[in-house]
Amino acid sequence: MTRLLSLGVALACAGPLLAQTPAPEKTIPWGQYSSEILTRYRDLVELDTTAGHEIRAVDYLRKVLEGEGIPTKTLALEPNRPNLVARLKGNGSKRPLLILAHTDVVGVQREKWPVDPFAAVMRDGYIWGRGSKDDKPVLTANLITMLMLKRRAVALDRDVIFLAESGEEADTTGVGINFMVGQHFDEIEAEFAMTEGGGATIVGQRVSIVNIGTAEKLPARARLVATGTSGHGSVPRLDNALIHLSTAVEKVGQWETPMHFNDTTRAYFEKLTTIASPEKAAHYKELFNPTSAGAAQEYLRKYDPSRYSMLRTSVVPTMLKAGVGANVIPSEAEATLDIRAFPGEDIEKFYAEMAKVIADPEVRIVPIPPSRPPSPASRLDTEMYRVMDRVAKEIYPGAVVLPSMSTGASDQAQLRAKGIQSYGVGPASTEEDAINYPAHGDVERLAESSLYPFVQYVWDVVTGVAARR
């Protein structure tokens, strides 16, 4: 009896006691860290890390990480374009988590900028600068996460690996993810990865949609090459290569390629029907109805082209090359097609279908070797996705969380191709800001108020997946 009674007392105490000592990852007074977050972020945005200068970011990151006792490794194919890896060890009961971000930024046309693009100028509540969206928020969030894990000595069930990679934007020589996957995969091998490729949309004063990137299309570009008889411009010929080429370009440009769904896009469009305007929601619903899907696609093609692209392998003519003079019929003319394959598309079969659409023996399809491997979509039934979904709803109350497929390509392709379940994140912005000040745009900026919740989001996901349970 006494024993039971004392046990009862002990149990009664356990609740409040546990509540008073939550895990170290749960008690961060984030407000006290805003100035550190902002400083580190601005430090990184101030570095001009256009292709060939990634070493500037690596030097900075190495100093900061090593300064706090986190060992780093620098792995480089080209001395000025190194990658940096840091690993915090877990107890090994689960496989590692890789958090990565690229250090390079695309170039700038200085005359288009109202401010110095490498000064991280703060104006009107925004931080302005190249890389302010792509990809220095993720780089900063990953860095802060590593520092906090170390400072608070968070016990880990899995290793957390930090990777700052070069050459994401322009990797003609394979210095970044290709080098890491090809030569140093043991340094980054993981069960899960998190990096750029997602985002969140602010409507009014709050975040209403959070996108978790789970899939992407595969660039599978091709050239159309038409041949004919060359000759004098004064003599019309039926086998003029330009005529054949332009007819072929028109046919593939108009071609409605077959519609597909995968788990990600099905979940995406289903959830979209619950939050879109009634007019748009009706169109999204029709996509699932075989008798009205055609009309719905026509609507998307006209008014919602990025979502139209999410439903198929897309074919977009982007370049034409022909001719040397106004009075010369060239014997060859060519067009470049930016083809973005739906994950899992059998591209050889697709080219064969395209040849049938063109139906002209004078026009050949010449595939351009792909720069990335085909990659399957990441799963939605993993611990990582569940944690991301939960954390997104905690950080952005009331937001709808959507798995999403990028129509572009990213370094996640190489990771997914190696079997890593990889997920994309990104800070929130309004739709107007995403249009007017986008990644790669003439001018790029991020709202300061989007930075802090994003860092917290990354932290909560990393600790949710990796901290000891």
Ligand SMILES: [Zn+2]
């Ligand atoms: Zn990027």
